[in-house]
Amino acid sequence: MARPPDSPPPDLPDALAVPRARWRVQWIWLVPLVAVLIGAWLAARTILEQGPTITISFKTGEGLEAGKTKIKFKDVDIxxxxxxxxxxxxxxVIATAELTPDASSMLRDDTRFWVVRPRVSGGTVSGISTLLSGAYxxxxxxxxxxxxxxxVGLETPPVFASDVPGREYVLKSEDxxxxxxxxxxxxxxxxxxxxxxxxxxxxGRGVTMRVFVNAPYDRFVTADTRFWHASGVDVSLSTEGVKVNTQSLVSILIGGLAFQSVPGAPDEPPAPAHTSFQLFSDRTEAMKMHDRIVETxxxxxxxxxxxxxxxxPVEFRGIQIGEVEAIHTRFDPDTRQFSIPVQIKLYPERFTSRYENEPRGGRLARSPREMADFLVSRGMRGQLKTGSLITGQLYIALDFFPNAPKAExxxxxxxxxxxxxxxxxxxxQESVSELMVRMNKIPFEAIGKNAQRTLARADTLLQSFDTQLVPQASDALTAARTTLNSANSALQPDSALQQDTADAIRELSRTASALRSLAEYLERHPEALIRGKAEDGK
Known part of the structure; x- marks a missing residue:
């Protein structure tokens, strides 16, 4: 129903002013927001999954290519x-590399890196596969x-990995x-x-080597083990003939080392890792007795x-008790003379006294000084002797010389x-020199002059002998010849002298027979010396 014109308007509620929102959520913005979140998640995941970054320095960049050269551990890319x-x-050269996340625990302080490429070293060939695949x-x-x-990368690859069982040792050598x-x-x-x-x-006086002995052979390396060069061929001549010793054909071509304990040595525990040993030139030298006590x-x-x-060698009656260590020269300003001091290493343990019932020998004295004084007081001296007439090599011989001058x-x-x-x-030489000195003191010139005068006198005497004595001697020889002829004639069997001599001998024989008869008669009748010979029949 229509309201009359002159009627008042109805009561209406008051209008309230509501402020308009400045921002409104638009569905269109959800798409980029989701994209940002996904990108952030992917970035975070990438960062979380990214491995460590390392730097490795090498002397050269041979075989290294950015984005291509791999890093491998046990032939696995890491x-x-x-x-x-x-x-x-x-x-x-500095190479920057990115590793997998799993490799973080591998980056230790002593982790090693090296470039694998074809190599020939120590008779072994490695890295042949890199000829096709490239270095890594x-x-x-x-x-x-x-x-x-x-x-810092290694220039040569390590011989053994750190997880290989065994022990590493140190060898000291002259070369x-x-x-x-x-x-x-x-x-x-x-x-x-x-x-x-x-x-x-x-x-600069030697070389230090590091060797690795694999398990279980490392248990045979003890404190008494000897190492030596096994390179080449060891030829020795003995009463059994010629012996040729070598470890293998490989050691002849590329060299090598060998070790063994001294025969008869007691069983000992294995030597700890990094134990230092001396490296000898050959097996003979290594197996020699090495004394613990050395005096100079x-x-x-x-x-x-x-x-x-x-x-x-320094020998005592054929037994080596030391060796020459150095040879020097010395000038004495007091005597103005040179001498040759020879420094030796002496092994006093070899001066031992062994008895029949004693398993081990003992030293002659308690102290080195007491032993040296003891030996020198009994005439022990050092003397140079020739060891070989062919080579002229000398050695020092220690022996006792009772007639040597006293010394200390x-x-x-x-x-x-x-x-x-x-x-x-x-x-x-000294005797010959002394003889020459004495001969030089003989006045040969005066003796020669006297000999000349004597010869002149003898010549004069011979001349007078020829002129005076020779004719007289000839007359005397003629008279002597005449006398000998007369004697020879007188001694002929039919000569008068021979007849007279025979008659005289017969008379003497008869006289001797008569004397024999008289002696027999007087022996039977001794009274005949007083009374005379008795008449026959009385």
């Missing part, structure tokens, strides 16, 4: 090289607990010989290890020592000085 760049000083970086996990991210990294090590002609590394000593002395010779070399050990010198006696040849 990373890839991302960049290869020079160092700031241009001295080496090898890895060996360390054993230390500290982690690191920057490493390297024909040994190289990877050279074999033999035990009773079985290959049981390899040479892992070598380096020159800081003082000096022999001062005043004669030539040509033929005496370092290492020459000079303990004031360091090392102490032992007395010496001249060698047999030197004594002969």
């Amino acid at each position: 990373g890839v090289v991302k960049t290869v760049a020079l160092s700031k000083d241009f001295s080496h 970086i090898g890895m060996d996990i360390g054993k230390k607990k500290n982690e690191r991210r920057d490493f 390297l010989g024909s040994v190289d990294v990877g050279s074999p090590i033999y035990f009773r002609r079985l290959q049981v290890g390899q040479v892992t590394a070598y380096e020159l000593d800081p003082n 002395y000096v022999f001062n010779f005043k004669e030539s020592v040509r033929g005496l070399v370092v290492g020459a 050990v000079d303990w004031d010198r360091k090392p102490p000085e032992l007395p010496t006696v001249p060698s047999g040849l030197q004594s002969l």
Whole structure:
């Protein structure tokens, strides 16, 4: 029904002002929001799944390619090289590599990296597969607990992995010989290890080698084990003939080492890892008796020592008790003379006294000084002798010389000085020299003049003999010949002298017979000397 015009309007509610919202959710924005969330999740997942990044420095970048060169452990890919760049000083190459997340625990302080490429070392060939696949970086996990991210790569691959059972040892030698990294090590002609590394000593006087002996052979390396060079062929001549010893054909071509304990040595526990041993030149030298007590002395010779070399033996009646260590020269300002001091190493344990019921011998004295004084007081001296007439090599012989002048050990010198006696040849030379001195004192010129005068007198005498005595001697010889002829005539059987002599002999025979008859008669009748001979019949 329509409202009348003049009627008042109805009461209406008051209008309220409602503010308009400034932002409204639009469904169109949900799509990019979801995309952002997915991207963030993917980025977070990528970051979480990303492995560690490391740097490895090498001397050269040979075989390294960014994005291609792999890092492998036990032939399993664990990373890839991302960049290869020079160092700031241009001295080496730095390779940046990204590893898998699982490799984080492998990055120890002593983890090793090296480039695997074709190599020939120590008679072994490695890395042949890289000729087709290309070089890659090898890895060996360390054993230390500290982690690191920057490493220095090895220029040569390690001979053995860190997880290979066995022990590593240190060998000290005067020179390297024909040994190289990877050279074999033999035990009773079985290959049981390899040479892992070598380096020159800081003082330049020797070489230090590191060798690895595989298990279970490492238990045969004890404190009394001897190592020696097994390279080449060892030829020896004995009463049994010629002997040729070698470890193997490989050791002849590329060299090698060998070890063995001294025969008869007691059983000992295995030597700890990194134990140091001396490396000998051959098996004979290695198996020699090496004394624990070594004393140093000096022999001062005043004669030539040509033929005496370092290492020459010092013997006591054919038994080696030491060796020559050094040969020097000395000038005495007081006497203005030169001498040759020879320094030796003496092994006092070899001066032992063994008895029939004693298993071990003992030293002659308690102290080295007491022993040296004891021996020298009884005439022990050092003397040079010839060991070989062919080579002229000399050696020092210790022996007792009762007639040698009295001497004492000079303990004031360091090392102490032992007395010496001249060698047999030197004594002969001295005798000849003394004889020559005496002969030089003989006045041969005066003797010659006297001899000339004597010869002149003899010549004069001979001349007068020819002129005076010869005719007289001829007359005397003629008279003597005449006398001999007369005597010869008188001695003929039919000569008067011979007849008279025969008659006289017959008369003497008859006289002797008569005297014999008279003696027999007087023996029967001794009274006849007083009364006379009795008449017949009375």
